[in-house]
Amino acid sequence: AQSVTQLGSHVSVSEGALVLLRCNYSSSVPPYLFWYVQYPNQGLQLLLKYTTGATLVKGINGFEAEFKKSETSFHLTKPSAHMSDAAEYFCAVTVEKSYQKVTFGTGTKLQVIP
């Protein structure tokens, strides 16, 4: 069975500061990893995904994440926070032959302080 742990349910950063949202996963087989963003009153939108290949994955809105197998991590970063980045972020994992059983983390709410 797979699982996801997001460290920190709330993260605050100043505008222009580095954004780092942490995600660790557990999986007995190679995982597929995703970050989704949820803005108020909206559904989740895909930010980026890792399936195979390059371990540094670039997504939309300047976000990127690095798959580190040895650390079982898939942390999300952005060099400079913008006010529009304030949202809730979800890390998710699935594995091959899981019949698309996607396991979501509990989410991290990002606050950007002007």
Place this chain on the structure above:
Amino acid sequence: DADVTQTPRNRITKTGKRIMLECSQTKGHDRMYWYRQDPGLGLQLIYYSFDVKDINKGEISDGYSVSRQAQAKFSLSLESAIPNQTALYFCATSEEGLQGTYNSPLHFGNGTRLTVT
């Protein structure tokens, strides 16, 4: 324009009532899902369907039922609503991955906020 449309956006109902949440999509995806979101718990899978004749239970299907009326329509029913079913409900779709893989991202609707009093 929304590719995955959920109706209603908000619903308040009373304990014991039957309620249906509807989802339609224009993405042409075969796979459709119903998720429930509770604060601090992430998203939990209620039901999923890989085509019109394929319906599967998710993690938390008790108290819920679904109907896949067409490739583009997937509805969720609460036969007898109870207060702990108060939550935000999402419909999602995905396409089949290359060579039948399961690594395609989910595409979500904007959700239905359900309150059971």
